Amino acid sequence: MTLRQILRLTPWSVRRWVFEAVERRVLPRVAPERRLRIARTLMPLAPVRIRGRTGDATLRVRTADGLVTARVQAATGPVEVRRHNLDRVAQAFDLARIDWFRVPVRNPVRTAVAVPEADRSRVVRLLQELTARDHGLLRPVRPAGRKPQREPGVLAVYWPVTDPGGSMLLGREYACEVEFWQESDGRLRAPRRNPVADSIPAGEPEVVAPEPVFGPFSCPDDVTGYRTRRVFTAMDPDRIEFPIDVVYTWVDGDDPAWQRRKARALAENSWVDEINAQAANDSRYASRDELRYSLRALHSFAPWVRRVFLVTDDQVPAWLDLDHPRLTVVSHQEIFGDTGKLPTFNSQAIESRLHRIPGLAEHFLYLNDDVILGRPVTPDLFFTPGGLTRFFPSGARVDAAPRGPADRPADSAAKNNRRLIEETFGRVLTRKMMHTPHPSRRSVLTEIEKRFAEHVAATAGHQFRHPDDISLLSSLQQYYAYLTGRAAPGRIRYLYTDLAQPNTPLRLAGLLRSRNVDAFCLNDVDVHSAAVADQEALLAEFLPAYLPFSSPFELRRARPETTAATRTLTAPRQPFSTSDVALPPVA
Incomplete structure (x- = not known):
C-alpha cells in the first residue's frame, strides 16, 4: 500500500x-x-x-452521522433528488387517501407537506413501510433549541443518492418534511413556523400551484402543480421574481486555429511583450475543463437561472450540448458590433461588450469559468427584491500608488477605474472585488458605456490586455452602481485559492469535506511549466469529486475535439447605440 x-x-x-x-x-x-x-x-x-450489498446499485457513504446506504446515480442533482423525495411522499399519501397539502419552508432546498395530526398513526405507519424499501430514511426533525419530542411534529423523509464514486451525498438536506397540523377552533395550526402563515382557517380554499410558488430553489419554467391552500400562493415581498441569466466567457487555448489567430495578432501588437509578461501569458487561456464543472454547479445549486450565455471566439467545448434549450453560444462578432478589434485575446475587452448580448436579461451574473458555485444559493444572495445588484468587496486593497509601467494588467485596470470614479463622484475606491459571480445590470453597463465612451472603446480596441484598460464587469460597474443608488454591499462565503500554492491541496480537501462556501475560485497564475501538469492533476482529482453528477448541458458522447460554433454570422456586424440612454445627475 x-x-x-x-x-x-x-x-x-x-x-x-x-x-x-x-x-x-x-x-x-x-x-x-x-x-x-x-x-x-x-x-x-x-x-x-x-460497496453496498447490491454491488454498484448502492454504496455505503460516510457521513457525520455514520454510514449511510445510498442509491447510485451518475446524472442527477439536488433539484431532481428533492423532487423525487417530495413526489414519492405525495403519491403515497394519495394512494392511501391521506389528506395533505404543500406548505413553504424556511430552508429553500427542502420541501414540506402538511397532514392532519388526527392521521398520525396512519401516516407514520405508511412512511415506515415506504422508507423500508429502496434504502429510504425516516428521521424526526428536532426543533431548534428544544428537547426531542416523544411524538415529533415534523418527520424528514428521504432516499439518499450518491455518485458512482461515492464522493457526494444528496441526503437529508433535500428531504421532504411531513408536518402534523392540528385542527381546533376552526383553524389549522402548524407544528413550526414557515415563511407565510403557521395558522390558517380550516376552510382556507384549496388550490393547485406550480413549483416556483413554494420557494426560490426551482426552475422558473417548472409548471408542475401541487395541492396547497390559497394563502400559501401569495408572493412574499422578499422574493425575487425578475428573470436572471448567467454569462460565461470561455476560450480553449489548445485549439490550433485559435493559436494561429493569436500568433498573427501578437505579430501585429509588438507592444505586448514590452509592457507586461502577463498581458498575454499562456495560463490566461488554459482550459482545464473548469467550464464543465461550473455548469454542473450552476445546474445543481442555482436552478432559478433562466438562460446561460457562453461567449467564445467561435469555439465550442467538445462535450457541450448545443441543442440545450437554456443555452446560447455567442460569438465575439455578435457583441463587438462596430466597436473594437477582432480577434481579441483581451478578457477586459470582452467583458466590456457583454451587455450587448442579444436577448440577455436586465439582471445577470457574470462568471469566469474558474468561478464555481459551492452549494445551493438563492437569487437574493446576488440581487435585492427591488432589483439592486449586490457586490462583494475584498479585503485586498488597490495599490495607492499612481499607475506605473511595472503594474500587472489587473492592477492597471483597477487604478484606471479609481481615476474615473474619483473624477465623476469625488470618491476614491480602495478595495478590490472578490473573485465571485458578479451580479450585473444591462442598463447600468450601457450607461457606463455612454458616460465613459472613450475609455470603453479603447478597452474594446485592445486585442491584448493594455495599461489603459478598464475592468468594467469586475470592478467599475460595482462602484458606479453603488454611487448612483443601484447597488448595495453584500456578503458571500467564498474561497479563493491559487493553484500554484503548495497549501492548495489541503484547502481543497477541507472544502471537499465541509462544502461550506457559496462559491470558490480556482485561479491559475503564471507558473513554472513543470508545475502545470501537477495543477492539471490536482483539478482532475478535485473537480469530479466535488461535482460528480453530469449536467443536462453535457453530451452523453462528446465530439472528437473543440469545434467551431455551428452557426456563423451572415449579416455584417451591427452598430450599437447609447444615444437614447439618459445619464443620471452626479452629485
Whole structure:
C-alpha cells in the first residue's frame, strides 16, 4: 500500500496534522516547481469507496452521522433528488387517501407537506413501510433549541443518492418534511413556523400551484402543480421574481486555429511583450475543463437561472450540448458590433461588450469559468427584491500608488477605474472585488458605456490586455452602481485559492469535506511549466469529486475535439447605440 493510499484511510485530523508539518518543515527546502507535487501526494482528494450489498446499485457513504446506504446515480442533482423525495411522499399519501397539502419552508432546498395530526398513526405507519424499501430514511426533525419530542411534529423523509464514486451525498438536506397540523377552533395550526402563515382557517380554499410558488430553489419554467391552500400562493415581498441569466466567457487555448489567430495578432501588437509578461501569458487561456464543472454547479445549486450565455471566439467545448434549450453560444462578432478589434485575446475587452448580448436579461451574473458555485444559493444572495445588484468587496486593497509601467494588467485596470470614479463622484475606491459571480445590470453597463465612451472603446480596441484598460464587469460597474443608488454591499462565503500554492491541496480537501462556501475560485497564475501538469492533476482529482453528477448541458458522447460554433454570422456586424440612454445627475 502506497503512502497516498494510507493517508486516504487516515482520519481527517491526522491527515491535516501530517500535511501542516510537511508544509512547515519540508516544502521550504524543495524547489518551488516540485512543492505542489509533494503536497498533492500527501493530500489525496478522492474518497474511499465502500460497496453496498447490491454491488454498484448502492454504496455505503460516510457521513457525520455514520454510514449511510445510498442509491447510485451518475446524472442527477439536488433539484431532481428533492423532487423525487417530495413526489414519492405525495403519491403515497394519495394512494392511501391521506389528506395533505404543500406548505413553504424556511430552508429553500427542502420541501414540506402538511397532514392532519388526527392521521398520525396512519401516516407514520405508511412512511415506515415506504422508507423500508429502496434504502429510504425516516428521521424526526428536532426543533431548534428544544428537547426531542416523544411524538415529533415534523418527520424528514428521504432516499439518499450518491455518485458512482461515492464522493457526494444528496441526503437529508433535500428531504421532504411531513408536518402534523392540528385542527381546533376552526383553524389549522402548524407544528413550526414557515415563511407565510403557521395558522390558517380550516376552510382556507384549496388550490393547485406550480413549483416556483413554494420557494426560490426551482426552475422558473417548472409548471408542475401541487395541492396547497390559497394563502400559501401569495408572493412574499422578499422574493425575487425578475428573470436572471448567467454569462460565461470561455476560450480553449489548445485549439490550433485559435493559436494561429493569436500568433498573427501578437505579430501585429509588438507592444505586448514590452509592457507586461502577463498581458498575454499562456495560463490566461488554459482550459482545464473548469467550464464543465461550473455548469454542473450552476445546474445543481442555482436552478432559478433562466438562460446561460457562453461567449467564445467561435469555439465550442467538445462535450457541450448545443441543442440545450437554456443555452446560447455567442460569438465575439455578435457583441463587438462596430466597436473594437477582432480577434481579441483581451478578457477586459470582452467583458466590456457583454451587455450587448442579444436577448440577455436586465439582471445577470457574470462568471469566469474558474468561478464555481459551492452549494445551493438563492437569487437574493446576488440581487435585492427591488432589483439592486449586490457586490462583494475584498479585503485586498488597490495599490495607492499612481499607475506605473511595472503594474500587472489587473492592477492597471483597477487604478484606471479609481481615476474615473474619483473624477465623476469625488470618491476614491480602495478595495478590490472578490473573485465571485458578479451580479450585473444591462442598463447600468450601457450607461457606463455612454458616460465613459472613450475609455470603453479603447478597452474594446485592445486585442491584448493594455495599461489603459478598464475592468468594467469586475470592478467599475460595482462602484458606479453603488454611487448612483443601484447597488448595495453584500456578503458571500467564498474561497479563493491559487493553484500554484503548495497549501492548495489541503484547502481543497477541507472544502471537499465541509462544502461550506457559496462559491470558490480556482485561479491559475503564471507558473513554472513543470508545475502545470501537477495543477492539471490536482483539478482532475478535485473537480469530479466535488461535482460528480453530469449536467443536462453535457453530451452523453462528446465530439472528437473543440469545434467551431455551428452557426456563423451572415449579416455584417451591427452598430450599437447609447444615444437614447439618459445619464443620471452626479452629485
